[in-house]
Amino acid sequence: MVTLAEVARHAGVSASTVSYVLSGKRPISEPTRRRVRASIEQLGYQPHAGARALASSRSRIIALMVPLRTDMYVPVMLEIAVAVATTARARGYDVLLLTGEEGPSALRRVTGSGLAEAVILMDVQLDDGRLPVLRGAAPPAVLVGLPADPAGLNCVDLDFAAAGALCVEHLAGLGHREIAVVGGSPGVYARHTGFAERTLGGLRDRAARLGVGLLHRPCDGSHDAVAGVLARILDERPAVSAFVVQNETAVEPLLSLLRRTGRAVPEDVSVVAVCPEAVAERASVPLTAVAIPAQELGRRAVERLFARLTDPDGPAATGVELLAPVLTARESSGPPPVRRRTD
Amino acid sequence: MVTLAEVARHAGVSASTVSYVLSGKRPISEPTRRRVRASIEQLGYQPHAGARALASSRSRIIALMVPLRTDMYVPVMLEIAVAVATTARARGYDVLLLTGEEGPSALRRVTGSGLAEAVILMDVQLDDGRLPVLRGAAPPAVLVGLPADPAGLNCVDLDFAAAGALCVEHLAGLGHREIAVVGGSPGVYARHTGFAERTLGGLRDRAARLGVGLLHRPCDGSHDAVAGVLARILDERPAVSAFVVQNETAVEPLLSLLRRTGRAVPEDVSVVAVCPEAVAERASVPLTAVAIPAQELGRRAVERLFARLTDPDGPAATGVELLAPVLTARESSGPPPVRRRTD
DNA sequence: CCGCTCCGTCGAAGCGCTTCGATCTTTCGC
């Protein structure tokens, strides 16, 4: 392994000079800098990460905690994770992968040992067990998701309440008066995962305000479950003319079942989803949907983290950032069938 | 931050003693050990990762390189990644997340700087650009996937060729004489991703040996693409009575389309998939399928890596490990319709 | 032409940990 000292010797300068060339923290004359750079190149020098972390007490690593549950839409998770890694790399940081399984202690471990300078948490519950560790100044952290009490925390998320409202608005605007919500899997609600409840809240508020009927049913993504939920909904509220789907894996089963039971989309029923754009575009009927901006979430999380790292008391050091939802109308939504209106 | 020295002072021993208590590399008397442990507990001591890495030249970190492409089945990737992280943690190692984007240089960077002791690569292509870096002794590495020339490399993968053969065997055993393969997306073949080509090889070999007709068509997962491919297949080979699907996202569209065109599964056509068990179980028709053992792959990869780390010239230090495929018969496969036979 | 201020560079002191002798007891075999 090539060390700083060897580079220094090779370039005929002192070790500290090489260090300053690398860090730019003190002025170095152009010729010297060139010479040092050349030596680094020739010897294939790579600074030792541990030594660096020790001397500077900055590891240039951030930890990312991903859930290991699989009842959420997994591709979104991976996309966020990849966006985090990519953004962090662009800033010279690496990303340590932590699984949710380890819980709060993992956060203490990686920050307490100086392994990671900061953490990003995904899949935050409304009342998350990892939050106590993060309150106060503890380790710098950004949550992707919104807990019940975000005071003193730094959060980024899609504004799911607004997303829910947007769906209802869109459908009500088209003339629908009875809307059914095919929700996330029951486990998501049982765990009080923030996004599911917030979407529901937004849906309900707006529905109430607009005088639109709203029926919500949790639903996991298997075909049979969707079939059961659909049957119940149609049984309880025959007048339902539109569906809002928040469970991405339920999208295709739902479309397929509607088709099979002779309901055309969007002529007979409208379907609106909250899902990644890719899913909406490739569905058997291109879906009118509020996009889940996975990449953007990952990127923003990292950017907030760096803002905090750079200026611990700066404006972005804490607080909640909710991304405004965007609804893209595609082919799955339209006015309700005429007979309904004239009934 | 609490240091080793402070713990030592608190416990009334020397620093080295504390270190030996922690590492167990030299015998320490029971009373002393207890005292030290108590001090560690009381002070909340956590060894500094960087200092450790520097002094011992072992970072206790392995790097995991995930693809950032999304034309493969993403949940499998995440599942492997999580399995890697979990298994590594059980051995006291952490996992650094690298994206494929960075390419070979990232491998050099993280191993050359001592950040990671070893690497695991996912989504290996038949002729992968990252392989040259890994040949020889370079950084210890395990590939999940199988390149064209695995000489000198350490690989784990599902035996996709055998998986393909197994599918054909199963269908031929039921009496099918014409089989169509709905393959991965065209990009997968264009990139020469190993698993796709190997599956196809296995399918073809076995089909040829058993005298069964085989038609292969790449297909990306969108509904429209599946519809197009299905139409072509039925047009070109009307006698096809069974499908093998390797593209998980194409599964539901295919089932839905078969249904719509009045073909009952499995009465009229059989469908066999190569996909994760979860997908097979939750499909609208539970699928006869060869499971992709994502967790097992992740686990085995880490275990092989540790074997290599522990004993660099041991038996497991190199070579290929192919997991035997397992086909589980569910409800999507059965004998071909009788009229076909008597035609 | 003198004292001052920068600029560019160096030397040395750590950062917190591991590890290698070395030292001092014990314990044990014969």
Add this chain to the structure above:
DNA sequence: GCGAAAGATCGAAGCGCTTCGACGGAGCGG
């Protein structure tokens, strides 16, 4: 009962890097 081996602990020397204070020399104002 004595030497040798094993057990328990310590001190010190790094690991490779960052960073602070210092220092010689050049450039400048007066």
